[in-house]
Amino acid sequence: MKKNNSGEPEILAGIVTCNPEITLLSKNIRALEDQVSEIIIIDNDSENRDQIIALANSFDSIHVLLNQTNKGLASALNQVFQYAVDNEYGWYLSMDQDSVVSHNLIENYRPYMKENIGILCPFLLNNNKISLEEYKSLELPDIEKIREPIDCITSASLNQTNAIETVGGYNERLFIDCIDVDLNIRLMQKGFSIYRVNDSYLLQQMGEGKQVEIFRFLYQITGKSIFQKLSVSPVYSDLRLYYIARNSAYINQKYPNLAGKRMSNLWMTAQFVYYFLTFPKNRSRKKMWNSWKKGRSDAAALMERSQ
Secondary structure (H helix, E strand, O other): OOEOOOOOEOEEEEEEEOOOOHHHHHHHHHHHOOOOOEEEEEEEOOOOHHHHHHHHHOOOOEEEEEEOOOOOHHHHHHHHHHHHHHOOOOEEEEEEOOEEEOOOHHHHHHHHOOOOEEEEEEEEEEOOOOOHHHHHHOOOOOEEEOOOHHHOOOOOEEEEHHHHHHOOOOOHHHOOOOHHHHHHHHHHHOOOEEEEEEEEEEEEOOOOOEEOHHHHHHHHHHOOHHHHHHOEEOOOOHHHHHHHHHHHHHHHHHOOOOOOHHHOHHHHHHHHHHHHHHOOOOOOHHHHHHHHHHHHHHHHHHHHHHO
């Protein structure tokens, strides 16, 4: 395992890109460059790959691996994982292109980098549902053990390489969505723990992010966190809705007692109803429904291929 001059494990950061917003990707890299030893970008056939390469060349210690087709998020994450194995990184940070980490992320992770830990993850600030100021005012424990696998996402997760190797890496059949849930369940099955380090945070944009004023108003007058969570709807494409529907149903079939309440079929159906009601008016509800319906029906075939 690579170690720095202080005897601490060196850390690799891997960013997966597909047509990223270059300004946001630059912020992502700048937040990471002084925290990790090396950054690798795995690009899934972006149309703006020339801009990605130019951006990477403006930094030190950034390598770009260009995939000629979009192999999916899980495949790209396996490339990051394999790079960590090949280059003797005991820990690696997995990053999405639309996320920016806190300046002290790795510093706050280090005390908890133990052999029995599979993943360390940050407090998530997504779609401005909670402001940075509100987050800083919260009275949170230093760390919290993750009980439901949905509570630890891929982006800004610090992964122990040996743990990921033990469970066989990422499930490439999923392509995108629920990849983190699937991995987290398998880690828990093998006895690895996952912890959220609350004094580290991640700023993430999920979908386009549409304000839902009725829930914003209800949160303001009641202070109930449920209304705060519902106050911004992540606007996904119909293809993304398909993968959410398919992969969540697959997770429930494959791990019926481990998927958790917020991956249940009832919960995911309620989530689709929320999308159906809150997505922009110009979205075809018929296409949304067809995508969701096809995803749920295709889950059985995905399950068969996985056996």
